[in-house]
Amino acid sequence: MSDYSGRFAPTPSGPLHFGSLVAALASFLDARRAGGKWLLRIEDIDPPRCPDGASDTILRQLEAFGLHWDGPVTWQHDHDDAYIDALERLKTLGLAYPCSCSRRQWRDHPVYPGWCRHGISEPGKPAAWRLRSDLGLRPVVWRDRLFGEQRFDPAALGDVVLKRKDELWAYQLAVVVDDADQGISDVVRGFDLLDNTPWQRQLQHALGYPEPRYLHLPLILGPDGQKLSKQNLAPALPEEEQAVRPLLHAALTALDQAPPEGLSTAPVAEQLQWGITHWDIARLRAEAHRQTNATIP
Template sequence: MYIGRFAPSPSGPLHFGSLIAALGSYFQARANQGKWLVRIEDIDPPREVAGAAELILKTLKVYHLHWDDEVLYQSQRLNHYQAQIDQWLEQGQAYLCQCTRKQIKEAGGYYLGTCRSKQLSGVTNCAVRLRMLHPVESFEDQKHGTMTIPTPLAQEDFIIKRRDGLFAYNLAVVLDDIYQGVTEVVRGADLIEPTGRQMSLYQTLGQTPVSYIHLPLAIDKNGNKLSKQNHATAIDLGNPKPTLLNAMAFLGFKIDNDVGALSIEKILAWGVKNWQINQLPDALNIIPRFSNAPL
């Protein structure tokens, strides 16, 4: 069975770019008669906004994006992440690293394995890195074809637990996708580079990687992606239809007046019926040019 997911972080309300990711994953799952899951990626408390998780779920309901099964919160899975790290540390697959970002930047911007053979133990203020035994320098995107990862990045021993004790996104997302049985990930093009590391994690865990589709990013006139960090405007909860239609047009749907006049529920049903991956724009960064709804 096809299983897809939408996995927002609770660092603010959903914005237009978030809606694009939600819709892309929703349409792909429903068009494949599969499940669509929602996961709240709340493993970075300093970036979280109080009440954001509840607001995200409310927003999805307002837009009639109804998920299957219970919502999974990453904060409930911390013991699982730590157990995997402990196993890798015991096996020598992972190791402690005390290098700072400044040191890595001064060395050329890529981590060169400085602490790999130091066998640090009992040292505080260290990150945990995974030995890169399965570097992924390219992968096949279901829309865009072969995507290339820079060799130095692909070969890095990357962080799976940060110096501040928080678990790294790449580790958590892969363990959770495996746990939830996710078969394909549909998400924004800003996550193309982490895809290589995530695929290497699947191989390290002896699992078959999922397939990937990366959606174009909505950017502003200055070339910055619409994001919570860039203070993108929250999408409208009072009159959602114009924003929904704009987001669907961004994803390549050709919507006539008859479809636009339907209820949100029927518009989504029409979208599921007419969804095709090849309708997505080829560009990975796009300035939205649709009227009415605030972006």
């Protein structure tokens, strides 16, 4: 097995949809083609958004599509101590500060203006913890495997929240800590997360973590031109073999891998083996969005 270590990290706010399948399949194929590991992490740090049973549904859906992960499933709710340690280190470095401001207060600004950087505006009120994006690594430059060189000034994106006022951990800190703890070498995910990468690179640099390679995929839109998402009520993936086969073929097609038409009725294992053998990111078109006409039974 190679040093490649990839992951799929869904939020269990509902069942997986076709856009989720495309992201999961790409990360799976990329890992398997490299002879590496493919890990599964359930990002459940926001309990109000995670209904009972959603995680179990996701696991069944992945298994129905033959996307079998290596090792045990990891759960973000078990990682509190690691997040605490990372935030304390950022505080010591002067890169994290408490912020009492509400979104309503800065609604007329494109990003949070940093009002609490030099002292909390309203002591005694609940406070979030934010990243001093103006003091960290700047600019952030990396080469995306599909979209090429990327260059951002994180300060122009604002001081992202690391821990929320309600004491829940925020995505940016948790994902960076977890990727480092799991030894993730390659992150394959949707284009909608590309502009999150500058903050994550800042955190990796500040905490002394390795920097994974990134491959951002075209975002899948439905036939109506809207992003496929749980919020937009995208249909859930089926779990029955006969319904799974054509959707797996459609996902390979959405990834520009040009699977043979006859493969659409082949068993899941056969389609995946074809996908692993022929996986080639050079086929992928560098588009921010990709519309699909895949029909979900």
